[in-house]
Amino acid sequence: MKIKTRMFIGFSSIAVITILGGIFTYYTYLDVVKISQYHTYIGLPATNTISEIRGKLFESETQALEYIIGEDNEKKEYLQTKSEMDLLITTYESIIDVKSQNKNTFLANAEIDEARQNNVSNIKNSASEFYSLIDKMHALHELGQTLYEIEETIKLVEKQERVFAESVNLAYKMEFDGFLEKQNELHNINQNYMISYTTFTGFLIASIFGIGFFISNSISKPLLVLENSIKKTVLEGLQEPLPLKGDEEIKRLTQSFNELEYSLKKLDLMKDKEFQSVKNITDLKHALDSSSNVTITDNDGTITYVNDKFCKISKYSEDELLGQNHRLLKSGYHTTSFYKKMWEDISNGFVWKGDIKNKAKDDSFYWVRTTIVPILGKNEKPYQYIAIRYDITQQKDAEEKLNQVLVQLKKNDKLKDEFASMVTHELKTPLTPIRGYCEMLRMPNLMGTLNNEQLQSIKEIEENAKRLEILIGDVLDAQKLDMNQMFFKKSKISTDEFMDAIFKNAGHMMKDKNINFVNNTEKHSIITDKDRLTQVMNNLISNSVDFVPKEHGRIEIGTKKEGFKVIFYVKDNGIGIPKDKQTELFKKFYQVDTTATRNHGGTGLGLTICKGIVEGLGGEIGVESELGKGTTFYFSVLESDDK
Amino acid sequence: MKILIIDDNQSITTMVSKYLVLKGNESTVANGGKQGLEMILQNKYDLIIMDISMPDFSGRDIVDYLEKNGILREKNIVLFTASAISADEIDEMIKKGVKGALRKPVDLVEIDKTLAKFQK
Numbered sequence: 109m110k111i112k113t114r115m116f117i118g119f120s121s122i123a124v125i126t127i128l129g130g131i132f133t134y135y136t137y138l139d140v141v142k143i144s145q146y147h148t149y150i151g152l153p154a155t156n157t158i159s160e161i162r163g164k165l166f167e168s169e170t171q172a173l174e175y176i177i178g179e180d181n182e183k184k185e186y187l188q189t190k191s192e193m194d195l196l197i198t199t200y201e202s203i204i205d206v207k208s209q210n211k212n213t214f215l216a217n218a219e220i221d222e223a224r225q226n227n228v229s230n231i232k233n234s235a236s237e238f239y240s241l242i243d244k245m246h247a248l249h250e251l252g253q254t255l256y257e258i259e260e261t262i263k264l265v266e267k268q269e270r271v272f273a274e275s276v277n278l279a280y281k282m283e284f285d286g287f288l289e290k291q292n293e294l295h296n297i298n299q300n301y302m303i304s305y306t307t308f309t310g311f312l313i314a315s316i317f318g319i320g321f322f323i324s325n326s327i328s329k330p331l332l333v334l335e336n337s338i339k340k341t342v343l344e345g346l347q348e349p350l351p352l353k354g355d356e357e358i359k360r361l362t363q364s365f366n367e368l369e370y371s372l373k374k375l376d377l378m379k380d381k382e383f384q385s386v387k388n389i390t391d392l393k394h395a396l397d398s399s400s401n402v403t404i405t406d407n408d409g410t411i412t413y414v415n416d417k418f419c420k421i422s423k424y425s426e427d428e429l430l431g432q433n434h435r436l437l438k439s440g441y442h443t444t445s446f447y448k449k450m451w452e453d454i455s456n457g458f459v460w461k462g463d464i465k466n467k468a469k470d471d472s473f474y475w476v477r478t479t480i481v482p483i484l485g486k487n488e489k490p491y492q493y494i495a496i497r498y499d500i501t502q503q504k505d506a507e508e509k510l511n512q513v514l515v516q517l518k519k520n521d522k523l524k525d526e527f528a529s530m531v532t533h534e535l536k537t538p539l540t541p542i543r544g545y546c547e548m549l550r551m552p553n554l555m556g557t558l559n560n561e562q563l564q565s566i567k568e569i570e571e572n573a574k575r576l577e578i579l580i581g582d583v584l585d586a587q588k589l590d591m592n593q594m595f596f597k598k599s600k601i602s603t604d605e606f607m608d609a610i611f612k613n614a615g616h617m618m619k620d621k622n623i624n625f626v627n628n629t630e631k632h633s634i635i636t637d638k639d640r641l642t643q644v645m646n647n648l649i650s651n652s653v654d655f656v657p658k659e660h661g662r663i664e665i666g667t668k669k670e671g672f673k674v675i676f677y678v679k680d681n682g683i684g685i686p687k688d689k690q691t692e693l694f695k696k697f698y699q700v701d702t703t704a705t706r707n708h709g710g711t712g713l714g715l716t717i718c719k720g721i722v723e724g725l726g727g728e729i730g731v732e733s734e735l736g737k738g739t740t741f742y743f744s745v746l747e748s749d750d751k
Numbered sequence: 752m753k754i755l756i757i758d759d760n761q762s763i764t765t766m767v768s769k770y771l772v773l774k775g776n777e778s779t780v781a782n783g784g785k786q787g788l789e790m791i792l793q794n795k796y797d798l799i800i801m802d803i804s805m806p807d808f809s810g811r812d813i814v815d816y817l818e819k820n821g822i823l824r825e826k827n828i829v830l831f832t833a834s835a836i837s838a839d840e841i842d843e844m845i846k847k848g849v850k851g852a853l854r855k856p857v858d859l860v861e862i863d864k865t866l867a868k869f870q871k
Binding site for chain 1 (some may be wrong): 859
């Protein structure tokens, strides 16, 4: 219910009660007025009646006089009256007769009858008196009526007048008694009126108070609850939402209060968050201050803030730095364009990152890894710059040292490279005349004929020279692979042609050593470095040659296609390689069997070089072997796209 | 055949020269780049066997000079080199007009083959 409604009903009730009370009072008032009127009336009507009667008596007197004067008329009237009287008497007598006839009936009540009889007699007497009076009057009239009699009559009239006056007095007295009675009645009415009035007024006041209390209670009680809740909110913090009770307005007010509380709660939460944010920022600043040196400069490069760490590294005090231009710390190490670029970046709102060498107060230098963040104002242009720096002086020093070492290393590398070239050239050069002369000596009919022993010796010299040549080549290749300096010259080749050449080249040696040499090559097109691939094949073949048995030795070379790859293999029926040694094979200077190696005369670099070349050409190398049964080395080469 | 051998290593020139003479050729030796170039320009040879890596004036310099003067292709120059020079470089020189290459240390058989190639 709305307060408006409640008030309306309340005040309407008061109005209705007031109107009813008014009507009631009005009617009571009318009664009072009536009685007051009666009260006024009491004196007057009595007097009026008496004078009226007096007037009537006077009239009778005059009539009597007129009657006496108007003899004839009177006589006639008298006669008429007399006849009427006679008739009346006759009638009466006849009634008496009837009554006497009904005497038996009346005997039952003797007393009443007697009284009646008395009354009858009295009436008779009165009648006779009346008759006599009439007779007298008649006689008077008859006798010519004397003044005396008239006077007597007047006296009688006067007597009657007195009686009448008495009657009047009596009536007056009666009237007075009536007045008293009325007055009493009025008093009572008045009293009743007073009682009703008081009751009504009391009721009215009580109603007003009641309604007032009812209204005020219904309004103030929820308001008090609200007030308490507000007080509680103020003193103790936010409360649970209040239940929505009472009038519409109160409900709305409560709702609004709840919403206000909710808003306050949200505000509180926001405040908490804000506080947390501020705390976070403070913590962040603390962390930043602990970890890095920080400055803030304005648009002109004037320092407006420095933290302790910055003071420490720059060896200036805060007072010495604030208000100074950041140029103060310039070391002179960086070029003008370096600073120009930096300034360009940050003044256009970009974050700048870089390493800067600065000069401290004591003219010592320090390096800082710097991030300068431009802080943009409302016009989207920077109005200040926050620089966060980390001391990287030590790192820079180390870097510098490392650089020096690197430069030295590069120099060394170059030296090594030069050394390799020198070794190749210088070591191979003496071999040329050695081999040349050996060959010349070996040739029949060129420099004379040698006996068998001499020929064998020359062959031995030649073999060793060749071995030395291979060794030099291996060392050089290993070094090239090591330094990533081996470059390949790729071209498209056909596998069958390539393998035919290899087969032919090794054929003589196989025949000499009585080895069954087989070529099982399919025709494929590949892109590879032919010379290097030949080197790999020869290396693998010569390995096998050293390990096949003296009798029934067998070596098979060939290719197989596998997806986009062509697999080359060299398969022998040699002594085999133990499983645990197979993975070690391709490691530098690794030799499975030293005695075999000694016979083989390798450097232990052969397979390492093969692996390096195959992988350098984009393939893979591997081995499958079973002790006593044989070994297969294989490697893959990518097939050419077009065939 | 009239053959010129250019190599800073005397031991090599002596050996090759001896072989060539024994095989019935006329052999001349130059033990330096400059000397070799002078001789190339002054005389006419059926074959010039030339080392690449030589101090002061290398085989490359000779090739460059002859190329610049547009006479490289006239000269039957065969490179005589150790592996210090890359295969690419040899190919490039052959494109320019060098006739071939022999790898050190060399099989005399290879020299025979080369000789046969230029035999009139």
